[in-house]
Amino acid sequence: MSEDSSNLQGIVTNLQPPTASSPLVRKLGSLCLLSEEEISFLEGWQNNTIDVEAGVDFFVEGTERKTTFIMLEGWSIRYTVLSNGRRQILSYALPGDILGLHINFNAKATYSAAALSTSRLAVVDPRRILEIYQKFPILASGLSWATAREFAILGDQTVRLGRLSAKARLAHLLLELWHRLELIGNNEGNWLQLPMTQSDLADTLGLSLVHTNRSMAALRKSGLVSMTKNHIKLENIDALVQMAEFNPDHLAEFSI
Amino acid sequence: MSEDSSNLQGIVTNLQPPTASSPLVRKLGSLCLLSEEEISFLEGWQNNTIDVEAGVDFFVEGTERKTTFIMLEGWSIRYTVLSNGRRQILSYALPGDILGLHINFNAKATYSAAALSTSRLAVVDPRRILEIYQKFPILASGLSWATAREFAILGDQTVRLGRLSAKARLAHLLLELWHRLELIGNNEGNWLQLPMTQSDLADTLGLSLVHTNRSMAALRKSGLVSMTKNHIKLENIDALVQMAEFNPDHLAEFSI
DNA sequence: CGAGGAGTTGAAGCAGGTCAAGCGCTGTGG
DNA sequence: CCACAGCGCTTGACCTGCTTCAACTCCTCG
Numbered sequence: 001m002s003e004d005s006s007n008l009q010g011i012v013t014n015l016q017p018p019t020a021s022s023p024l025v026r027k028l029g030s031l032c033l034l035s036e037e038e039i040s041f042l043e044g045w046q047n048n049t050i051d052v053e054a055g056v057d058f059f060v061e062g063t064e065r066k067t068t069f070i071m072l073e074g075w076s077i078r079y080t081v082l083s084n085g086r087r088q089i090l091s092y093a094l095p096g097d098i099l100g101l102h103i104n105f106n107a108k109a110t111y112s113a114a115a116l117s118t119s120r121l122a123v124v125d126p127r128r129i130l131e132i133y134q135k136f137p138i139l140a141s142g143l144s145w146a147t148a149r150e151f152a153i154l155g156d157q158t159v160r161l162g163r164l165s166a167k168a169r170l171a172h173l174l175l176e177l178w179h180r181l182e183l184i185g186n187n188e189g190n191w192l193q194l195p196m197t198q199s200d201l202a203d204t205l206g207l208s209l210v211h212t213n214r215s216m217a218a219l220r221k222s223g224l225v226s227m228t229k230n231h232i233k234l235e236n237i238d239a240l241v242q243m244a245e246f247n248p249d250h251l252a253e254f255s256i
Numbered sequence: 257m258s259e260d261s262s263n264l265q266g267i268v269t270n271l272q273p274p275t276a277s278s279p280l281v282r283k284l285g286s287l288c289l290l291s292e293e294e295i296s297f298l299e300g301w302q303n304n305t306i307d308v309e310a311g312v313d314f315f316v317e318g319t320e321r322k323t324t325f326i327m328l329e330g331w332s333i334r335y336t337v338l339s340n341g342r343r344q345i346l347s348y349a350l351p352g353d354i355l356g357l358h359i360n361f362n363a364k365a366t367y368s369a370a371a372l373s374t375s376r377l378a379v380v381d382p383r384r385i386l387e388i389y390q391k392f393p394i395l396a397s398g399l400s401w402a403t404a405r406e407f408a409i410l411g412d413q414t415v416r417l418g419r420l421s422a423k424a425r426l427a428h429l430l431l432e433l434w435h436r437l438e439l440i441g442n443n444e445g446n447w448l449q450l451p452m453t454q455s456d457l458a459d460t461l462g463l464s465l466v467h468t469n470r471s472m473a474a475l476r477k478s479g480l481v482s483m484t485k486n487h488i489k490l491e492n493i494d495a496l497v498q499m500a501e502f503n504p505d506h507l508a509e510f511s512i
Numbered sequence: 513c514g515a516g517g518a519g520t521t522g523a524a525g526c527a528g529g530t531c532a533a534g535c536g537c538t539g540t541g542g
Numbered sequence: 543c544c545a546c547a548g549c550g551c552t553t554g555a556c557c558t559g560c561t562t563c564a565a566c567t568c569c570t571c572g
Contacts, residue, residue: 078411080415082419083501086419087419088414088415088418088419090411090415102400102401102403102404103400103404104400104401104404104405107404108505110407110411110412110506111411129400130389130393130397130400133386133389134389134390134393137386137390140386141386144359144386147358148358148359148363151358152366154407154411154414155334155366155367155410156366158344158346158410158413158414158417159336159338161417162417163343165527165528166528197550198551199550203418206419207529208529208530210553211528213551213552213553214528214553216551217552217553245339247366249318250366422559422560453517453518453519463561464561465518465519466521466563467560469519469520469521470521473521485569513572514571514572515570515572516569516571517569517570518567518568518569519566519567520565520568521564521566522563522564523563523564523565524561524562525560525561525563526558526559526562528557529556529557529558529559530556530557530558531554531555531557532553532555532556533552533553534551534552534553534554535550535551535552536549536551536552537550537551538547538548538549538550539546539547539548540545540546540548541544541546541547542545542546
């Protein structure tokens with residue numbers, strides 16, 4: 001595995017040793033040296049937590065959006081549903097990711113968010129975000145980085161949907177998730193454990209369920225991935241990267 | 257800035273300061289009451305301008321990204337090109353829009369940006385953005401709103417590509433652009449003057465050029481739009497909104 | 513007056529959608 | 543302990559929306 005990631009240099013940097021703490025502190029701490037004060041502010045920020053069961057919305061499109069959430073455990077999705085029942089998943093949120101960081105106090109949510117697996121979230125008062133920007137310049141640039149990364153991820157999703165074939169879309173998404181899990185230390189080698197169904201994948205990739213299944217089978221037949229019950233193994237990451245034109249730089253951490 | 261642009265053809269450094277109030281001040285000023293100090297800060301922020309000719313890149317994927325740009329005049333696109341030459345346009349930037357607001361100092365641009373029509377841009381030192389957050393809380397929440405809106409626009413683009421038919425995609429995009437132009441006061445009634453070609457539209461909508469042309473013809477034949485040389489008229493906005501499931505709330509300004 | 517870019521149209525092919533059926537697991541209740 | 547309901551996955555057959563290839567028409571500009 002270490003040689004597989006050798007061509008993806010600069011991704012895994014760990015300035016802040018993972019001394020327990022929240023995923024967000026680990027994430028931002030891997031970017032820059034956080035002071036004790038900053039860490040304790042961030043930790044205190046996340047004191048108020050809720051547990052959300054799989055399938056439950058915690059953010060509903062069209063309703064007023066008064067809180068910001070930070071994923072502590074589990075997976076969630078941001079999505080919209082059209083009137084004909086078709087759903088489009090915009091992105092996945094993993095531990096350490098922030099939902100609703102840039103809040104528009106008077107506006108309504110432009111998407112819904114739901115837990116994919118049983119999740120724990122911190123509930124944050126968005127007014128305290130401006131506080132971060134005022135008081136903690138290093139944290140502020142960390143949040144700015146996190147925002148740029150969210151844009152890159154959503155931009156990649158746009159390219160997937162607009163210009164990749166079904167097989168390449170699937171490969172691209174698997175690589176994105178594998179890299180993101182890798183960066184938060186939730187991977188075991190080339191194995192991926194995904195909480196979503198093929199129906200969720202279809203709604204992410206803009207495909208039908210049937211064709212998503214066939215694309216998965218195609219990846220399997222060409223030896224690029226293999227599957228067991230709950231796990232997917234990326235058998236040839238270089239080949240996947242090439243066929244999907246995946247660019248790991250888009251997910252990179254930055255150093256200082 | 258002139259040293260950065262010296263190697264880029266078609267980019268002309270501009271020494272004279274902007275005259276009246278900039279589009280960005282108008283945009284943020286429509287959201288909240290800005291103080292004299294905030295306005296003069298924002299105006300001073302945009303003193304350093306460049307002119308970019310149509311088709312010229314001012315932001316190149318994979319290169320280091322050291323500056324933030326603010327559109328003053330003209331249109332530009334954010335896009336990526338795949339190895340087979342296929343291009344995906346991610347979004348359009350109109351006067352008052354900011355490119356590279358959330359900068360990751362050490363990272364590379366994850367997309368390119370080019371002028372669609374001859375454009376004037378302000379070149380901004382991204383370090384001064386953190387200054388805004390520290391010193392001007394009202395401006396800061398304005399930037400936060402602008403960011404949330406960018407996400408909404410890119411999210412809409414994702415839904416378009418993932419779950420709408422070709423005809424609906426086109427209608428949805430036309431509505432987005434019409435609303436955005438309306439909000440910055442660049443519209444005359446139901447007429448749209450677009451600087452892009454059908455090939456650009458195709459690369460935005462994830463379609464082939466031929467099918468984009470046919471989708472446009474289909475909208476025309478069903479009486480939803482009409483066209484002259486350089487203009488498109490939205491003949492029945494309600495019907496367009498319904499067929500494209502367009503939600504204008506995603507583009508809304510906020511009040512207070 | 514000729515070249516080249518933008519738009520338009522026709523014809524044929526195919527990637528992916530839709531409909532339909534069946535499989536295997538898991539949980540639940542009789 | 544079995545039955546059976548339901549969900550997730552798989553596969554076959556057919557259909558269609560979009561792509562591709564190829565031509566032709568404008569229009570503009572040199």
